[in-house]
Amino acid sequence: MNKKSVLIAVLAIFMSASIFAAGSYKVKSVKGKVTYEATPGNWKNVTVGQELSAATVINTSLNSTVVLSAGDSDVTIKAMQKGTVDSLAAGSSGVAKTGLKKNSLKASTVGDEVAGNSKGTATASSRASEAKEDVDWDE
Secondary structure (H helix, E strand, O other), X not given: OHHHHHHHHHHHHHHHHHXXXXXXXXXXXXXXXXXXXXXXXXXEEOOOOXXXXXXXXXXXXXXXXXXEEEOOEEEEEOOOEEEEHHHHHHXXXXXXXXXXXXOOOOOOOHHHHHOOOOOOOOOHHHHXXXXXXXOOOOO
């Protein structure tokens, strides 16, 4: 029973330390205007070296970026983003972790997917041709 309580206490300490470490981000660099919501409706500038919690709401303006350090990895939040640090960091790091690059997906068009399933697309000229055949013209 004594070993179990010691094990539970050690496990609780490690879990609490990991929760606090994962919920904290340190600002490595700021380019442009990046602000955070200090109190509801009160926005302040983000500074280099500042600690931000995961629930802090930040806003990056046009042509602005902020690089955050979360443990041993860095996360870059690009311009025109607004949200909690955790949600923006997750969206930013999710692309980097999968290894996807911009424009790496196969280019396709709707026409490629529907080509075998449709008879064609009606356009104004095709509808006019069909209407002309239905009407008897007296000349």
